[in-house]
Amino acid sequence: MNAPAAPAKKPAGRAGRNLELPKHLKAYKGVWVFIEHDRGHVHSVSWELLGEARKLADTLGSRVGIAVLGGANEPLEQFAAEAFTYGADDAYIVHDPVLQGYRNEPFTKGLTDLVNRHQPEILLLGATSMGRDLAGSVATTLLTGLTADCTELNIDPASRALAATRPTFGGSLLCTIMTLAYRPQMATVRPRVMPMPLRDAERTGNIVHGTLGMVETDIVTRLLDFIPDASSNRINLPYADVIVSGGKGLKSPENFQLAFELANVLGGEVGATRPCVQAGWVEGERQVGQTGKTVRPKLYIAAGISGAIQHRVGMESADVIVAINTDPNAPIFDFAHYGIVGNALQVLPALKQAFVEHLTRRRKQVA
Numbered sequence: 001m002n003a004p005a006a007p008a009k010k011p012a013g014r015a016g017r018n019l020e021l022p023k024h025l026k027a028y029k030g031v032w033v034f035i036e037h038d039r040g041h042v043h044s045v046s047w048e049l050l051g052e053a054r055k056l057a058d059t060l061g062s063r064v065g066i067a068v069l070g071g072a073n074e075p076l077e078q079f080a081a082e083a084f085t086y087g088a089d090d091a092y093i094v095h096d097p098v099l100q101g102y103r104n105e106p107f108t109k110g111l112t113d114l115v116n117r118h119q120p121e122i123l124l125l126g127a128t129s130m131g132r133d134l135a136g137s138v139a140t141t142l143l144t145g146l147t148a149d150c151t152e153l154n155i156d157p158a159s160r161a162l163a164a165t166r167p168t169f170g171g172s173l174l175c176t177i178m179t180l181a182y183r184p185q186m187a188t189v190r191p192r193v194m195p196m197p198l199r200d201a202e203r204t205g206n207i208v209h210g211t212l213g214m215v216e217t218d219i220v221t222r223l224l225d226f227i228p229d230a231s232s233n234r235i236n237l238p239y240a241d242v243i244v245s246g247g248k249g250l251k252s253p254e255n256f257q258l259a260f261e262l263a264n265v266l267g268g269e270v271g272a273t274r275p276c277v278q279a280g281w282v283e284g285e286r287q288v289g290q291t292g293k294t295v296r297p298k299l300y301i302a303a304g305i306s307g308a309i310q311h312r313v314g315m316e317s318a319d320v321i322v323a324i325n326t327d328p329n330a331p332i333f334d335f336a337h338y339g340i341v342g343n344a345l346q347v348l349p350a351l352k353q354a355f356v357e358h359l360t361r362r363r364k365q366v367a
């Protein structure tokens with residue numbers, strides 16, 4: 001005789017875990033942005049994130065805070081004053097000589113200590129080299145969830161959790177991830193994915209100073225020198241107003257010169273699709289798309305580019321997209337504002353000529 005089957009155990013959550021926010025985490029309030037700065041300049045992605053933080057905090061009815069860490073003499077209070085004009089209410093500042101120049105260990109300690117003390121509900125960082133490095137170690141130390149490279153941030157009305165949307169399955173789908181049972185909810189966003197918020201020069205806020213409690217001998221890494229990457233300093237694709245991008249339709253690295261010539265006349269930059277970068281036609285810094293840069297120019301000229309989703313996600317926020325393609329059915333024509341069906345090897349020089357003539361006429365009128 002068979003024994004009766006034992007009743008199935010009811011799982012506490014989809015993964016067998018309890019997804020209710022534990023009571024002690026309900027005290028977490030406020031939306032924070034980590035302010036990234038380097039040699040006296042705040043990275044614009046921090047201001048872009050402040051715009052999002054303001055939106056999220058207004059939905060939650062909470063405050064916006066910034067966390068800014070740096071060396072003893074770095075102008076962190078000045079950065080805080082600027083952050084207030086972009087929508088921050090409170091600035092949590094830590095000055096310490098070991099925070100001069102980014103290193104993972106002291107920044108992780110400084111930021112995790114601030115989070116543990118002041119308990120923000122949401123913590124946003126730029127998906128830059130520094131932000132990616134720091135976000136991973138902070139999330140691991142705090143034992144919380146991190147959604148990387150988000151393209152959209154919202155508040156889920158049912159749970160009031162951060163609904164962080166990002167591409168998945170090679171960019172063919174978007175998924176929305178929520179951290180329901182842990183705090184803070186962390187997310188990174190790439191530069192230029194979010195628009196710059198408007199400044200209100202009259203806005204001010206509160207400054208709270210913290211301490212690090214770490215000395216140089218506690219840290220295994222030493223910062224000996226800073227050697228900037230020559231190409232990344234030269235090519236500033238995410239913040240270019242005009243981009244002329246080339247794809248495989250340009251056929252050869254030599255033909256990319258046509259894109260450079262047009263970009264030069266328009267005072268813009270040159271971008272490229274991934275296959276062109278992989279073929280060694282142009283530098284990796286020029287790649288636009290899911291695994292390249294996200295751009296938001298006023299004008300994006302796409303020459304010989306099919307318009308694959310992995311390219312599109314990096315450039316679809318451009319104000320005006322002009323596509324040049326021999327194939328009238330190329331997917332890029334589905335989302336370009338203007339389409340030219342033609343050979344890019346002929347259209348690019350013709351556009352260059354037309355712009356040269358136009359700009360010469362304009363200069364003569366002004367003179």
Ligand SMILES: Cc1cc2nc3c(=O)[nH]c(=O)nc-3n(C[C@H](O)[C@H](O)[C@H](O)COP(=O)(O)OP(=O)(O)OC[C@H]3O[C@@H](n4cnc5c(N)ncnc54)[C@H](O)[C@@H]3O)c2cc1C
Nearest residue numbers: 247248249273274289290291292304305306311325326344
């Ligand atoms: C995980 C993953 C990540 C990826 N990340 C990126 C990314 O970040 N960025 C990116 O760009 N891609 C990325 N890709 C690759 C992407 O899927 C496409 O393969 C790529 O964008 C296509 O590049 P293309 O448009 O240059 O080439 P093709 O798709 O080969 O298109 C060439 C186009 O040129 C046109 N053409 C041909 N001759 C001419 C001519 N003489 N004049 C005008 N038009 C002409 C053709 O009609 C065609 O539409 C990724 C793929 C994967 C799987």
